[in-house]
Amino acid sequence: MSTDSKFGEYGGQYVPEALMPAIEELTDAYERYVLDNEDGFMDEFRERMADFGGRPLPLQRADQLSQRYDTEVYLKREDLLHGGAHKLNNALGQVLLAKYMGKERIIAETGAGQHGTATAMAAAHLDMPCEIYMGETDIARQRPNVFRMRTNGAEVNPVTTGRGTLKEAISETMRDWARTVENTHYVIGSVVGPHPFPSMVRDFQALISEEAREQIQEKTSDLPDSVLACAGGGSNTMGMFHNFVEDETVDLYAVEAGGSSLSVDEEEGVAPNSASLSTGEEGVLHGARTKLLQDSDGQIMESHSVSAGLDYAGVGPELAHLVDEGRVEPVNVDDDTALEAFHRLSQDEGIIPALETAHAFGYLEEHHDGLGETVIVNVSGRGDKDLETVIEETGNRDLDNAPDMSIFREIGGGML
Numbered sequence: 278m279s280t281d282s283k284f285g286e287y288g289g290q291y292v293p294e295a296l297m298p299a300i301e302e303l304t305d306a307y308e309r310y311v312l313d314n315e316d317g318f319m320d321e322f323r324e325r326m327a328d329f330g331g332r333p334l335p336l337q338r339a340d341q342l343s344q345r346y347d348t349e350v351y352l353k354r355e356d357l358l359h360g361g362a363h364k365l366n367n368a369l370g371q372v373l374l375a376k377y378m379g380k381e382r383i384i385a386e387t388g389a390g391q392h393g394t395a396t397a398m399a400a401a402h403l404d405m406p407c408e409i410y411m412g413e414t415d416i417a418r419q420r421p422n423v424f425r426m427r428t429n430g431a432e433v434n435p436v437t438t439g440r441g442t443l444k445e446a447i448s449e450t451m452r453d454w455a456r457t458v459e460n461t462h463y464v465i466g467s468v469v470g471p472h473p474f475p476s477m478v479r480d481f482q483a484l485i486s487e488e489a490r491e492q493i494q495e496k497t498s499d500l501p502d503s504v505l506a507c508a509g510g511g512s513n514t515m516g517m518f519h520n521f522v523e524d525e526t527v528d529l530y531a532v533e534a535g536g537s538s539l540s541v542d543e544e545e546g547v548a549p550n551s552a553s554l555s556t557g558e559e560g561v562l563h564g565a566r567t568k569l570l571q572d573s574d575g576q577i578m579e580s581h582s583v584s585a586g587l588d589y590a591g592v593g594p595e596l597a598h599l600v601d602e603g604r605v606e607p608v609n610v611d612d613d614t615a616l617e618a619f620h621r622l623s624q625d626e627g628i629i630p631a632l633e634t635a636h637a638f639g640y641l642e643e644h645h646d647g648l649g650e651t652v653i654v655n656v657s658g659r660g661d662k663d664l665e666t667v668i669e670e671t672g673n674r675d676l677d678n679a680p681d682m683s684i685f686r687e688i689g690g691g692m693l
């Protein structure tokens with residue numbers, strides 16, 4: 278089987294000459310092992326996702342939210358995956374593929390540290406040496422994840438260029454890869470980058486909707502009316518949507534971070550949001566043509582979100598294409614709404630969601646009337662990693678439903 282590198286006008290392979298051999302080798306491996314299941318690759322992937330990852334994961338009816346919204350709300354519980362988020366589906370798939378390709382070393386970038394943590398876990402599990410590139414600003418902000426990566430035996434390489442965040446970390450990882458392609462695989466963290474990454478990462482994450490589509494039919498004898506997932510780069514989104522794309526009666530909503538505002542400050546080069554599907558323009562970033570937050574000169578702008586995992590100026594090319602085709606509806610909710618939804622899900626259902634995930638529930642809270650009778654929301658991850666941020670941000674705002682967090686502030690930071 279072979280694959281097309283484009284989704285409409287998006288996608289492609291915009292990489293320097295030095296990376297082309299690596300990209301070609303990877304494309305060949307993707308087609309043979311993932312698409313054609315050569316040497317039983319996909320069977321081993323599924324088996325490890327069951328035994329190490331804990332799949333299949335439940336599709337749970339949310340009793341309190343269903344009553345509150347007078348809508349049947351079902352939760353796909355990716356927060357129960359080993360590591361606490363959907364990221365392992367991709368990290369384990371790619372590290373296993375690297376083994377099949379005969380590679381001996383794993384590298385990855387990380388922003389908030391979630392992808393780095395998942396990659397470090399997968400590399401330890403499969404006995405591969407692993408190095409993670411992380412901006413020094415992010416290292417300072419996300420210390421617990423740095424400890425997790427190191428504890429799993431990974432090296433963490435600080436990136437000091439630019440703002441020291443995700444964009445620079447990706448560039449630095451690509452530079453390493455260009456030097457080391459012979460023995461190294463680069464595990465990219467979302468459905469972004471040059472072909473075959475967007476298709477390959479989607480295929481690993483598609484376990485989410487493969488299970489959910491069967492589970493909802495078992496439970497309701499029908500397909501859902503709507504499916505919601507938050508979108509940063511869009512990997513949990515594509516994983517949750519993939520097996521529903523052909524079901525025309527199912528509406529798909531990609532919920533982006535509206536941040537503090539949808540307007541931009543061109544002078545400062547800042548977009549106070551990460552809503553690239555809703556407000557972005559076409560351009561090239563990290564090897565692919567896609568929708569990007571950029572100013573009128575085509576400069577990539579800094580993004581913002583209260584949730585670090587959604588804070589990225591680009592988005593996966595397939596998702597951008599599905600939006601242009603009208604198959605996926607791009608929507609967004611702001612920081613305040615996401616924080617309220619964080620508290621709502623925690624109090625009503627006993628599930629503390631990741632702040633990324635809380636965006637999808639913010640949309641549900643505001644728009645449940647228009648979503649039909651049955652809705653599935655992807656719970657992309659759990660929120661333990663966000664508690665410090667939530668304590669800080671909740672204290673700074675006037676939210677309707679937040680508990681009193683002041684006791685934590687009195688104790689002081691750093692205890693989590």
Ligand SMILES: *Cc1c(COP(=O)(O)O)cnc(C)c1O
Pocket residue numbers: 362363364391392466467468507508509510511512513514586587631633634657658659
């Ligand atoms: C990383 C992350 C996201 C955003 O990444 P996508 O590629 O857009 O899925 C969303 N939710 C959680 C819990 C994450 O860790």
